[in-house]
Amino acid sequence: DIVMTQSPDSLAVSLGERATINCKSSQSVFHSSHNKNFLGWFQQKPGQPPKLLIYWASTRESGVPDRFSGSGSGTDFTLTISSLQAEDVAVYYCQQYYTTPFTFGPGTKVDIK
């Protein structure tokens, strides 16, 4: 199985400041025949299912604000919230969909400082 790790476990950021979350996979999720990284980012608020924010490591899902951006390739990825808003308080997960079993990181909790 591909093991996903995330850092930090939690972070507190002032409103309007940048939040950065890191995700690492135990093996590359770059699919050379498709030239894509099979890596997604989700946001989960209490009592709700996860919401897809980013796919192919850097493509924003329709309707997702442009303050959310994803980067990285191979085994190392980053989710950046450029200017944290109050509604961004949530837990963020990365997920690899390169191969079954599909696996998620343990999550990073983002709060307001």
Add this chain to the structure above:
Amino acid sequence: QVQLQQSGPGLVKPSQTLSLTCAISGDSVSSNSAAWNWLRQSPSRGLEWLGRTYYRSMWYNDYALSVKSRITINPDTSKNQFSLQLNSVTPDDTAVYYCARHVVRSGWTTPFDYWGQGTLVTVSS
């Protein structure tokens, strides 16, 4: 717009079978590009993918090794829904269970783009 509506009991006794259903609107369980998944989330296991069913001229299933001996995911084309059965449950199976869709085409997949609302299932006598 795809919507997934989950139903099923929230309490199951140990050694019995957990059964949940996910009704699909806005797409078809027989779609030749979608796959229909079950996942669960608990404090001890985090988000865990359990398995999927999908149709590509015939029905296919994939299951996580951790539950492979106990799980069945079945499509119901007459009701446009799919179900989860997990046998011989223990308290360790207590979790919020989700159904979710992703797209599978020509060797590539997408992450889970539509999710059910989640069902808290507690395994307890």
